Amino acid sequence: MEQEPVPHMAEACPRCGTEYLLGSHFCHTCGGRRPEALSSTAQADAAAIARLWVLGVHRVREFVLGLHWGQIKAPSWVRYLHFHEIKSRTGLSTGSLIAFVIGLACVAGALLVGLLTAKTFVDWQAIQFYRAEWLLAATASFVAGILLKKPSGDDGD
Numbered sequence: 001m002e003q004e005p006v007p008h009m010a011e012a013c014p015r016c017g018t019e020y021l022l023g024s025h026f027c028h029t030c031g032g033r034r035p036e037a038l039s040s041t042a043q044a045d046a047a048a049i050a051r052l053w054v055l056g057v058h059r060v061r062e063f064v065l066g067l068h069w070g071q072i073k074a075p076s077w078v079r080y081l082h083f084h085e086i087k088s089r090t091g092l093s094t095g096s097l098i099a100f101v102i103g104l105a106c107v108a109g110a111l112l113v114g115l116l117t118a119k120t121f122v123d124w125q126a127i128q129f130y131r132a133e134w135l136l137a138a139t140a141s142f143v144a145g146i147l148l149k150k151p152s153g154d155d156g157d
């Protein structure tokens, strides 16, 4: 990398491109202030950071590409999250399990709505309505889950 002698001030106006007159602090064409040129250390720092960035991106890419995705062993507890495991453990059908999960999400929504702070009575009223609707949806979902539940012992799939 060639390093020419670093001037203290910029050579040309960044706004209009005019070269500054010797010793001037302002552009004689547009009147813009003459900025200080980047110091050599700042330029070196920027270059070093850019190199590090490129290197880091390269490393991450190599790491991702180098992984043998099929060989990654999931922790043993992950299998408890598997849908069919839950199904066989609880004896629920797919439909009722989905309804159950939706119901849980609705309960979570109702709890999250409770975190909202009401500043006025109208706000508070609206939040109560939201909460009631979430809980209603949760109830409907649980009921649907119960209705979708197959009679126990009928484990066809």
Ligand SMILES: [Zn+2]
Pocket: 013, 014, 015, 016, 017, 018, 027, 028, 029, 030, 031, 032
């Ligand atoms: Zn200028």
